[in-house]
Amino acid sequence: MTTISATAQPTLDEVAAAAGVSRSTASRALNGGARVSPQAQAAVDDAAARLGYVPNRAARSLVTRRTDSIALVVPEPDERVLSDPFIGGTLRGVGAALAATDLQLLLIIARPGESPRRLARYLRAGHVDGVVIASHHREDGLEEAVLASPVPAVFVGRPFAATEGLIYTDVDNRAGARQAVQHLVDTGRTRIAHIAGPADMAAGLDRRDGWSDVLTDAGLPADAFASGEFTVASGHRAMTDLLAVHPDLDAVFAASDSMALGALEALRAHGRRVPEDVSVVGFDDLGVAASMTPPLTTVRNPVVEMASCAVEQLLTLLSGKRDVPTVVFPPELVVRAST
Amino acid sequence: MTTISATAQPTLDEVAAAAGVSRSTASRALNGGARVSPQAQAAVDDAAARLGYVPNRAARSLVTRRTDSIALVVPEPDERVLSDPFIGGTLRGVGAALAATDLQLLLIIARPGESPRRLARYLRAGHVDGVVIASHHREDGLEEAVLASPVPAVFVGRPFAATEGLIYTDVDNRAGARQAVQHLVDTGRTRIAHIAGPADMAAGLDRRDGWSDVLTDAGLPADAFASGEFTVASGHRAMTDLLAVHPDLDAVFAASDSMALGALEALRAHGRRVPEDVSVVGFDDLGVAASMTPPLTTVRNPVVEMASCAVEQLLTLLSGKRDVPTVVFPPELVVRAST
């Protein structure tokens, strides 16, 4: 009638006792229920429900050697990254893909000066079954950490070292940039500047390459460019610099919408009308572009889908499969009033 | 010379053997090193380093009954929340506060239909040592879940039920709203509308109260208001509605900068000039406000600090202290061109 052990978290033993079966049977019933008689199953289910049994994950992990959780690694929590819609989108994509499973999401915010060894170490501590790496920079040592660790990992965004064995999902940044710049060329612009992303990120380089591809093909000069760090402020600054050196520019392709926003401000400050005097195209389309004035023509970056896809890749990996192929999403030009 | 067990993760036993001490001594040396002779300590440190030893957390958790991780619970990953700078700021604040510790951050994205019991259950599974709840809605059942669980928890943003025992950090939303509206009154506006936040969030209600406080005190009508959900689109919609019903309005206080942005668009679409015809004030100042056109007068919401503070509260709780006081941050009016 009255249970001996009171409020403490019930253990499997207690459930088994309450159900009148052995611990093993209780365990089997609780996990999948293979090879368990209907009555035993029912008794265990009932006992577990009555007692409010919740398996202790540490104990389970200890023996299964799985943690049922995966980590999302994002870089240092500086101004940019966590306010960036990019991370928000990634989070959403990861969350969505995980919803179908019962994996938990661990957010690892990689600290600034921290050596990559720390991550490698962390991974080896067996905290997570897999890793998604979100915003990878050239020298962050994440590739080595991943390669050195037995924990499956995937990148969202092409890793720098195209090392064999590094799996990733990405958008075709170069093709997207080409679409953007081609659009500018097609609408009659001839002096097309570029506000590039950081040179230590693949997306930055690829978008710049796409820009110069088109200009070169069109026989136009590809010399007007300045770099930013994907932020509004850096876009503003870059645009100001560009205007100083190339006052004749009639279009600008910014490697992110945030930088395009900064550019728009700078153009306005310099009395240039958009799109009459200068056409502007961005990259990302994560929400801000549509609500800018004027609405920004941009290249849609399927961040959420990419993140979900990366998780799928990871799940495939976790299921024991090898040779998971890299996935590259097609970008899509979204034409709005800024051009 | 050669170790027997090869690539596998070294265990404490192996470290102990390599150091020529018992497992207990090795364990002590590895944790704090109380009551360990200098030589034993050195031997263990050395062996651990050489072997690349990393303690297995599951095993440790099993016996210590701690997980060294805390969870950040955020609501469903809908459009709004994860693109919202508010969550970004919260994440940053939490990350910053955790940087000093070696606690890990678990992100729990509460799914939509999911019963609060699931969270309660999760908490009882012993996955985390504590919880920070980020964006709490009236009927999400989080308060009950927290109260029903033995796991320490704190809210960022006042919980609805002012139940004894619920700890939180917040900004004084009502006071902030008062400052905003008072500013509008002081600059001569007399027909001040409000775009309110959702009625199922404390911040939404409190800001509305602040708005009506001032209008009532000033003898002005507090009847022009519409509600949104803190999004740009809903702000646009609300503003449009307000203009239809109250074409004479000469100011609007929006409960978030995002909604203010939407309002700005709507005002522009209706040919109203800001601030000449209509003054606009927002709330949050998380970055967008400053870069709007015109730059938005707003109330600074110290989200990052609040999140850090919440973590501090949680750490205090975890250290065994009781009666951790609630903290309420003062808001601060930031005047810009939109008024």
Next chain:
DNA sequence: CTGTTAGCGCTTTCAG
């Protein structure tokens, strides 16, 4: 289908 038997790797009394 079920129970018994061993641990998973670690911390922690408790005697020395």
Next chain:
DNA sequence: CTGAAAGCGCTAACAG
């Protein structure tokens, strides 16, 4: 200061 012993709660062979 150190080591031996005893589990933490769970799963996974292995015989029945």
